[in-house]
Amino acid sequence: MSTVPHLINGERITGSGRTSDVFNPATGEVSGKVALADRATVQQAIDVAKAAFPAWRNTPPAKRAQVMFRFKQLLEQNEARIAELISREHGKTIEDAAGEIKRGIENVEYASAAPEVLKGEYSRNVGPNIDAWSDFQPLGVVAGITPFNFPAMVPLWMYPLAIVCGNCFILKPSERDPSSTLLIAELLLEAGLPKGVLSVVHGDKEAVDALIEAPEVKALSFVGSTPIAEYIYSEGTKRGKRVQALGGAKNHAVLMPDADLDNAVSALMGAAYGSCGERCMAISVAVCVGDQIADALVEKIVPQIKALKIGAGTNSGLDMGPLVTAAARDKVSGYIDAGVAAGAKLLVDGRGFSVPGHENGYFLGGTLFDRVSNEMSIYTDEIFGPVLCIVRVGSLEEAMQLINDHEYGNGTCIFTRDGEAARLFCDEIEVGMVGVNVPLPVPVSYHSFGGWKRSLFGDLHAYGPDGVRFYTKRKAITQRWPARKSHEAAQFAFPSNG
Structure with a gap:
């Protein structure tokens, strides 16, 4: 019986040796096993992401976008294969699985616009010989924890955008239906993503807590039930992390x-x-x-x-x-x-x-x-x-x-x-x-997804413009080049443009 492995530094590994059964819900039979990460395995993924970050953050956004263009093509070419894996492990119909993939691809398309969505804001002459601009810079190593009900779409809400923003991403998907998630991540590597920029670690609460507690992980995205969303938000934010945790609904x-x-x-x-x-x-x-x-x-x-x-x-x-x-x-x-x-x-x-x-x-x-x-x-x-x-x-x-x-x-x-x-x-x-007159008002990829009240913990919604803001930090730069041979006296009042 095969075991679905982790994907770290571009390689399939089994890690600690702990496993969990994967079932075919249509038959009730065990169809395979999935590796469960311990803290050492999670740390291995964090270490390779941290090592890959400097080169990836300095990769031009246009080149990051080219990887996403190729990724989109591979997803489309492998849609039937991915949908079959989803249906076999989750239980949803093959047509529903195909629709999930298509909605995920829309988010890859949005991520392909990286040069546009990452453009900063520029103002000239905000003061005498002074220009100002803002820059959107990546956070570093970020992570996502995703649910069983959308093993393709929800991860695609997260890591394509995080990655084109210049971050390195660690995905902890549901251990109930892991095969399609792993295949999709491998397609991104096939599209040219450098090793270490994306890792997949399967696991249970041990893996989740390792990501929450690791100081190298700067942000966490989560989709799942409200009690777990609240736990991840509380534990993550008190450690200084940026967290968006999408919870339950009625x-x-x-x-x-x-x-x-x-x-x-x-x-x-x-x-x-x-x-x-x-x-x-x-x-x-x-x-x-x-x-x-x-x-x-x-x-x-x-x-x-x-x-x-x-x-x-x-x-x-x-x-x-x-x-x-x-x-x-x-x-x-x-x-x-x-x-x-x-x-x-x-x-x-x-x-x-x-x-x-x-x-x-x-x-x-x-x-x-x-x-x-x-x-x-x-x-x-x-x-x-x-x-x-x-x-x-x-x-x-x-x-x-x-x-x-x-x-x-x-x-x-x-x-x-x-x-x-x-x-x-x-x-x-x-x-x-x-x-x-629309029963499932799920926003398109160039808007953002998120609820109110106890359906969302955090200030920013998933994907779209909010996703860009979540996976970047703004740096404001004010620059002056005085004219040559000019000299001004010291000013002791608070500076203004008056």
Whole structure:
């Protein structure tokens, strides 16, 4: 049985000898193993990154960008191979995996604009014979810790931009589905990235803590659950590191009485049940303004949930695959149990779902609750599974208050034909990413991704312009060249341009 290794200084190594099983979620079988880094292995990656940094930071941005252009081409050429690896280890459908790769490639495209995004600001004659400018310089060695649900896309949110900014990057991906992440990193080396600039270390909490505690690591990017995001932010910042830690979500879709219901139902189906609900931008609550729209939604969506095509994600033409682990499946089933016990109306029950020939796979069917209230755990908690809850309210203001009162503020959307309602919603909702008739308002690569409240710890969002600012530090330079043979008396008042 093969073991997925670390990638350090351009070489595959197994490190400490500790391993963890990698499963095929469609069958429940162990498909391989992954090496788990100890502190010595993490330090090895840090040391080679530190050694590679001086030469890489002095590499012209245009040459860094050329590496990214070649990387983009290799990703496109290997898309089918990468998607198959993602589907086999994560469980998502092959089409969903391909979409993930495409969104990751968009961030590589943005990183390819390094000469443009790294241009400083220049002001001439801010004072007598004085010019001023700002320069954006790399931090040094930086690291990213990424989740299982997007093993290709989320790392591509981080290291392409960090690297073109002149940093060296250490990636600690999820140990649950490591193969695609390793392959993509090796493609970047094939594109011409110097050894040591990017390393991949697999691992558990030992590897995470080693990155947090290492003084050489100047910044940490994280995507995952809120408790871990808060831990990494707290532990990293108290050691003087720059940290962006993206946490959990409970994303609401508001359905107004005038919504285009057919399109809203189609949008909700994909947003709630795509990738088995294992997305931080998944819609898990439909807030219906009035019983009429709620009843109409139930009538239309129940048959579609029951008709979901579910199977092994590596087969084409499916809507959903399995959840990533048996523990994840059991956790979601437990939430369904809790919702029934709390008195919510279970309209479609996904528990006990089985796929012929894959009876040991980690499958659940799509699940729908109605009459959910805001004190129920199926409403308050991030379930991270194929469960949609319907909450009924009397007005848009009540819907907005419900959303604003929630601890998470990652994404939300509204379905309406009313421009005034949409504008009010966009202005007043306390959420970082908002859609109008768009169920998954994930910003494109040249904007930035991030939530509010307990969905994000740190001041800067991921990728895009915020990503550039996160992975660089501004240096302001003020320069004067006095005219020859000129002499000025000493000035004891605070200098100004007056």
